[in-house]
Amino acid sequence: MKVVLEHLTKIFPSRSKKEKNAEVVAVNDFNLEIPDGKLIGLLGPSGCGKSTTLFMISGLQEPTGGKIYFGDDDVTKLAPENRGIGLVFQNYALYPHMTVQQNILFPLQNLKGKERLSKEEMLKRVSEVAKLVQIDEYMNRKPSELSGGQQQRVAIARALVKMPRVLLLDEPLSNLDARLRLQTREEIRRIQRDTQITTIFVTHDQEEAMSISDYIVVMKLGVVMQAGKPQWVYDDPANLFVAKFLGTPPINVFKGKVQGGKLYIGEEDVFDVPGVEDQDVYVGIRPEGFLLSAEGRLSCTLSGVDVMGRDVSVVSTNGASFNPVVRSIISADELKNISGDTVRFNLKEHKVFLFNRETESRVYFGGQSAAHAEKLAEMEAEGTFHASHEGALPREADDKPKTETAASRKRGLFGRKKSR
Amino acid sequence: MSRKEKTVKKKSKNQWKAWLYLTPMLILLLVFTVWPIFNTVRISFLCRWNPDLGAIVGYNYSDAMNGAKYQFGINNFINVFTTGDSFLTALGNTMLLTVLTVPISTMLALLIAVALNSIKFLKKFFQTVFFLPYVTNAIAIGMVFAAMFGMVWPNLARPPVSVGIINTIIEAFGGKYINWVDSGSSYWANIAVLVIYIVWNALPFKILVLLGGLQNVDKQYYDAAKVDGASRWRTFWRVTVPLLSPMIAYVVITGFIGGFKEYTSIVGIFGDSMGPYGAPGKLNTMVGFIYDSIDNNQGKASAAALILFAIIFVVTMINMYVSKKKVHY
Numbered sequence: 191m192k193v194v195l196e197h198l199t200k201i202f203p204s205r206s207k208k209e210k211n212a213e214v215v216a217v218n219d220f221n222l223e224i225p226d227g228k229l230i231g232l233l234g235p236s237g238c239g240k241s242t243t244l245f246m247i248s249g250l251q252e253p254t255g256g257k258i259y260f261g262d263d264d265v266t267k268l269a270p271e272n273r274g275i276g277l278v279f280q281n282y283a284l285y286p287h288m289t290v291q292q293n294i295l296f297p298l299q300n301l302k303g304k305e306r307l308s309k310e311e312m313l314k315r316v317s318e319v320a321k322l323v324q325i326d327e328y329m330n331r332k333p334s335e336l337s338g339g340q341q342q343r344v345a346i347a348r349a350l351v352k353m354p355r356v357l358l359l360d361e362p363l364s365n366l367d368a369r370l371r372l373q374t375r376e377e378i379r380r381i382q383r384d385t386q387i388t389t390i391f392v393t394h395d396q397e398e399a400m401s402i403s404d405y406i407v408v409m410k411l412g413v414v415m416q417a418g419k420p421q422w423v424y425d426d427p428a429n430l431f432v433a434k435f436l437g438t439p440p441i442n443v444f445k446g447k448v449q450g451g452k453l454y455i456g457e458e459d460v461f462d463v464p465g466v467e468d469q470d471v472y473v474g475i476r477p478e479g480f481l482l483s484a485e486g487r488l489s490c491t492l493s494g495v496d497v498m499g500r501d502v503s504v505v506s507t508n509g510a511s512f513n514p515v516v517r518s519i520i521s522a523d524e525l526k527n528i529s530g531d532t533v534r535f536n537l538k539e540h541k542v543f544l545f546n547r548e549t550e551s552r553v554y555f556g557g558q559s560a561a562h563a564e565k566l567a568e569m570e571a572e573g574t575f576h577a578s579h580e581g582a583l584p585r586e587a588d589d590k591p592k593t594e595t596a597a598s599r600k601r602g603l604f605g606r607k608k609s610r
Numbered sequence: 611m612s613r614k615e616k617t618v619k620k621k622s623k624n625q626w627k628a629w630l631y632l633t634p635m636l637i638l639l640l641v642f643t644v645w646p647i648f649n650t651v652r653i654s655f656l657c658r659w660n661p662d663l664g665a666i667v668g669y670n671y672s673d674a675m676n677g678a679k680y681q682f683g684i685n686n687f688i689n690v691f692t693t694g695d696s697f698l699t700a701l702g703n704t705m706l707l708t709v710l711t712v713p714i715s716t717m718l719a720l721l722i723a724v725a726l727n728s729i730k731f732l733k734k735f736f737q738t739v740f741f742l743p744y745v746t747n748a749i750a751i752g753m754v755f756a757a758m759f760g761m762v763w764p765n766l767a768r769p770p771v772s773v774g775i776i777n778t779i780i781e782a783f784g785g786k787y788i789n790w791v792d793s794g795s796s797y798w799a800n801i802a803v804l805v806i807y808i809v810w811n812a813l814p815f816k817i818l819v820l821l822g823g824l825q826n827v828d829k830q831y832y833d834a835a836k837v838d839g840a841s842r843w844r845t846f847w848r849v850t851v852p853l854l855s856p857m858i859a860y861v862v863i864t865g866f867i868g869g870f871k872e873y874t875s876i877v878g879i880f881g882d883s884m885g886p887y888g889a890p891g892k893l894n895t896m897v898g899f900i901y902d903s904i905d906n907n908q909g910k911a912s913a914a915a916l917i918l919f920a921i922i923f924v925v926t927m928i929n930m931y932v933s934k935k936k937v938h939y
Binding site: 269275281288 | 828830831833834836837838839840841844848849852853855
């Protein structure tokens with residue numbers, strides 16, 4: 191079932207009577223067309239409105255404005271039970287006094303009229319769903335006697351048993367430990383593939399979203415920043431926010447400027463960017479975008495090397511960096527090429543993104559804009575779901591363009607440089 | 611010294627400190643709770659042959675002071691059941707009141723708590739209204755109830771005049787007045803008034819406990835029930851009640867215990883004659899029975915107290931057994 195969100199807005203009224211203007215815009219003019227039968231990850235930092243969006247789709251929260259369509263049906267005003275959704279809560283909300291079987295059975299027992307199944311059919315349906323989520327051995331246990339992962343699967347079974355048109359999962363993995371998380375996300379992927387139900391899940395963990403979603407939707411302050419295939423969003427971020435939000439280790443951001451067709455990071459000109467207007471920019475460089483080279487044009491002060499097996503992460507500092515340290519991932523074989531205090535890098539141009547310092551939106555250079563256009567055309571032709579935010583980014587009051595780099599932070603309390 | 615020994619030593623040292631701090635409270639408990647309980651058991655088994663009366667009599671404090679010697683025996687327990695039928699009357703009244711009031715007050719309290727939990731407007735006001743009986747003197751409330759249900763007989767030649775507000779209301783709706791609590795009133799009218807009074811008086815505590823329980827129920831269960839399509843009625847029975855079951859069990863068990871100790875309500879409405887005018891003792895309860903003999907036959911009173919304890923103990927055990935099966939976690 192295709193899910194369409196049109197101008198969806200949610201404003202929470204001010205809680206105290208004194209501050210009349212303290213209302214919170216959780217979701218702001220949200221437009222999205224979620225394709226049928228896919229697994230979609232709503233991704234964003236806490237407070238970005240992703241859970242609110244999910245709850246509005248579920249019907250538990252009423253939108254302040256806008257419309258929600260399932261296929262062609264307008265469900266904006268429908269009560270949750272009439273929408274044909276299954277919802278898995280963050281902490282599962284399994285009824286503690288019911289056994290696994292009773293929990294899964296509960297939604298079926300609530301059906302009325304011609305939808306109501308006979309007792310045998312109900313039990314058959316329950317055992318089918320339980321088999322699907324592989325929980326059928328534990329039918330007579332209480333939720334408290336199950337592990338977190340098993341509880342999670344019961345919650346999914348309960349959501350699936352009514353054969354929903356849309357399955358919604360709120361932070362499905364956040365209550366699980368690291369190992370179980372990996373296992374369970376594969377499980378969710380498998381269940382979604384088996385059932386082909388349009389599934390929307392909310393997470394703040396970009397790795398989780400990237401690894402299992404068909405499409406991800408990155409949100410900030412209730413607005414879609416970018417949506418599409420995870421790899422595309424990662425490779426071609428529309429703005430600084432998206433670039434910073436995706437990837438581990440996170441992208442390295444430098445203070446830079448474009449002058450006379452050359453890109454400067456600090457005082458060093460790192461490469462030519464012909465055709466780009468002179469402006470102050472943020473330079474985002476993915477950790478894998480560095481090439482160790484004796485003649486490298488970007489120099490950093492080495493502070494350490496983290497060995498991660500196949501690759502190593504070189505930790506260094508650079509005065510123009512906004513991150514406290516610059517992390518670059520290089521092959522372990524190249525480790526021997528590092529000597530002395532200074533490391534020099536050349537940059538892979540397709541791993542370097544420029545963003546306007548004011549608007550934080552992407553500044554394409556060189557081959558990037560052609561590649562971008564080509565990719566967009568390809569996605570249009572395939573009918574692949576994608577979207578990106580245009581215009582100025584929504585900002586919080588204290589979220590001003592950053593000018594403070596790691597170097598300027600190092601200055602002492604009274605503005606003097608700390609002497610060694 | 612190994613580490614284990616050290617911790618053991620440290621522990622025992624701390625234990626002495628703990629005992630020291632507990633001592634004042636323990637002494638009070640020993641003097642005013644443990645000793646009286648022990649003494650009650652002791653006294654209940656003491657009796658002697660009284661040659662003046664030609665009968666076996668139970669323990670009496672002033673006789674004991676005057677040098678009377680008592681022997682061990684179960685005569686007091688026999689005495690409780692054989693002196694007239696007043697003990698059986700008291701037992702019957704107590705049972706009846708308990709069996710009637712506990713379910714009614716629990717149900718009402720549950721409904722009121724759920725209602726209070728779901729309103730926003732005037733919530734604080736209603737909370738205060740429902741908690742008022744809790745902070746009001748039971749005897750005072752009893753007297754007010756007696757006035758509300760009461761009538762006045764100016765002289766026996768004329769028919770009675772109803773002045774109580776309840777009869778006034780009944781008459782305003784065209785009904786005939788009922789003699790609720792006055793001379794010549796029927797047993798069931800008395801019981802009805804008592805049930806109303808006891809239920810009303812028991813509500814605040816129960817509402818308090820259940821409302822506290824309700825506020826602790828995770829709102830997500832209700833969201834889940836909504837998504838699962840449960841009607842409000844089903845949500846109440848399948849979600850709210852089971853999740854509240856520990857609280858409900860608590861309220862029922864304490865309700866039974868309180869019910870078997872019912873006394874002040876009857877005193878409040880009928881005075882310490884424990885019955886309407888002309889029929890003293892008609893509405894006596896177990897505690898009332900104990901009080902009746904406490905002045906001159908402490909042996910019998912103690913025996914009755916032990917019987918009351920045994921009944922409460924058995925009923926509580928049954929309650930616990932049932933709630934273990936029904937309370938879910």
